[in-house]
Amino acid sequence: MGRPSLKDQRRLDLVRACIQSIHEDGPEAASLARIAKRAGLTAGIVGHYFGDKAELIEATMRHIGRELGHETARRLAAATTPLERLHAVIDANLGPEQFRPDTSAVWLSFWGRLNHSPRLARLQRINTARLHSNLSHALRMMLPGQDEAVQRITLGLSTLIDGLWLRAALDNGGIDPVETRDLAVHYVTVALHEANALP
Amino acid sequence: MGRPSLKDQRRLDLVRACIQSIHEDGPEAASLARIAKRAGLTAGIVGHYFGDKAELIEATMRHIGRELGHETARRLAAATTPLERLHAVIDANLGPEQFRPDTSAVWLSFWGRLNHSPRLARLQRINTARLHSNLSHALRMMLPGQDEAVQRITLGLSTLIDGLWLRAALDNGGIDPVETRDLAVHYVTVALHEANALP
Amino acid sequence: MGRPSLKDQRRLDLVRACIQSIHEDGPEAASLARIAKRAGLTAGIVGHYFGDKAELIEATMRHIGRELGHETARRLAAATTPLERLHAVIDANLGPEQFRPDTSAVWLSFWGRLNHSPRLARLQRINTARLHSNLSHALRMMLPGQDEAVQRITLGLSTLIDGLWLRAALDNGGIDPVETRDLAVHYVTVALHEANALP
Amino acid sequence: MGRPSLKDQRRLDLVRACIQSIHEDGPEAASLARIAKRAGLTAGIVGHYFGDKAELIEATMRHIGRELGHETARRLAAATTPLERLHAVIDANLGPEQFRPDTSAVWLSFWGRLNHSPRLARLQRINTARLHSNLSHALRMMLPGQDEAVQRITLGLSTLIDGLWLRAALDNGGIDPVETRDLAVHYVTVALHEANALP
DNA sequence: GATGAATGAGGGTTCATTCAT
């Protein structure tokens, strides 16, 4: 496979600049001019590559969602037991690769747009569905026949992870990554224990 | 105490209109003109009452924070045991009085501004500190000497509550309030059980 | 009746400035900034009074159409015989009050937009229908029972008038008003004569 | 004469695409990008063939003017009597070969630019002069010594033809070609009759 | 106290144009 085309490269540049600008300038100040400037370009060229600011935003959300998806897949591939799979999902979401201040700022920005952008809402549903699917799949193997517990823990853990992302976005880097990961692991541990899935 | 002055009444009208506009128009479309129109006023007068849009936003955040604080105090006043106090805090945060689509939309909007508005960030810290204080106070009575567990459960529960607020904001009313409350109660139940605080 | 409100006055100022700008700057160069500047204002205020550039354009077309309508009514009111009525319509269209370089430039500009603006097309239909109605009404009285001739002369005369407007717009003031009027009068004279309506 | 060079072919392609775009996209939306796309090219190359958008526009006007000139010459070549020559000019202008929706849309577009483009104005003068020349030449033979009538009918007929072009542009194809031609023929018939040129 | 006029800045978008490849 050849090297990425200039178009792909520029699009990636702009997506990264978009992330950076949302993080550093703030979601409301992330104008096309500022984003493009970070990529060493001018605002006009964004139309050339994305047609629209909305499409740049969408591409950016898709980008970070895809990165998270890849990280999850990577870690899942190395997991063998259901418990390892559970931890893999947690670590993909809260590990240092994805759980970063800029990323969390972008997620927060997107969340603020979901209710008024069907396109972004669709992407969000996809991401959420993937997380739920991964969690419940692992949990079902550990809690056979306890569908209710599976669903509850899935919901609880994913909500907790969302809450941790939110904290990260609000603290803007002031959050302790180890403590964060422990919180999620501890939750799932006691929840499984309570469901008699662990000795 | 006499009836509220016209100024106070107008300010309250505008704060409520601000909440409504953020919820229905969306955070980016909540212009002063639209907000004022919802209050039956024009944009110009907002400067008279708040000086600034930033101050209106700040007053609005203070308003919903205060409402949440009052609700918490009200419920805490009716609680006697530490466990009841814990549930009172949960119910104040997730009960129907405060846990509403418009309120969650406003919280989400504020969160998006925190990193670039020290004033809002300060308000957020106050709210968070109050929640943590209430939770850890109750937990300390139930888990004497287990400071680590107290801190962990405080953090976990408050993060979970944040995650539930986030979910509410994203689902825009599509969330099940009973399930939501149960999730938090269940979390605290198993966490306490695990810490040997419950039989 | 009281004096016109400031809003009406400003709207009229802007409509006049729009006419002037289309005439002098050209249809493509008639930007909101230039139009507003001619009215001693800035571009932003146009939104305040018209909401839209399209609405300003529409109001401008309505304005010149209305002026033409008033001129026609004024002259028709002074006419008694059918022939006088016919001449009244011609003179309203080609007389010095309406048949001016700026007006014709604006008509030409509108014509260029009709095919892509249903709103303007509707206004055009109204103006055309009024002209046709006035002409055929007078002609019917002079050519009873000769519906075909009435229709043909109506169409021919109105087309000729349009052609004269077009010439005026293209010559930009270089047209001879007397010759112009004579052309139309001569056309109707010979056409009526040919239809045996005149001795 | 050899086959047209690639350059000539491309220029013709672009001129035709320009006509099409003005007609279908509208004069304001006829950007170089859209025009070039219709010709299967990109906007950048237009500069190579025409240097300028203005020059493309000019070439396009020259093209349709030339086509009309050729059609006129073709029909004049087949005419013998002065009356036939007169009809030949009318038919060249209003016949199906040139009197088409796309062509009339382009004429209308050009007329809107004449007053602010000396180059286009010059082309227009040439076209008008040719029409006037053809008409008055034929009329002079039919009305010897009646220079005034010749001039008046020339002016009247050419104005009527312009008006018919205008109607065609505004109706965008909804005009009846037979009725249109009859209108012009009828005009010239009665005008000649009135000048005693016809029995 | 309240309006509505008015500004000026900024945003997104479109576009003609230039230029390296």
Next chain:
DNA sequence: TATGAATGAACCCTCATTCAT
């Protein structure tokens, strides 16, 4: 020859803000 990258200017529009009334 032709593309597509890139610019910079201009456009319309929205908005917070100020201010006379």
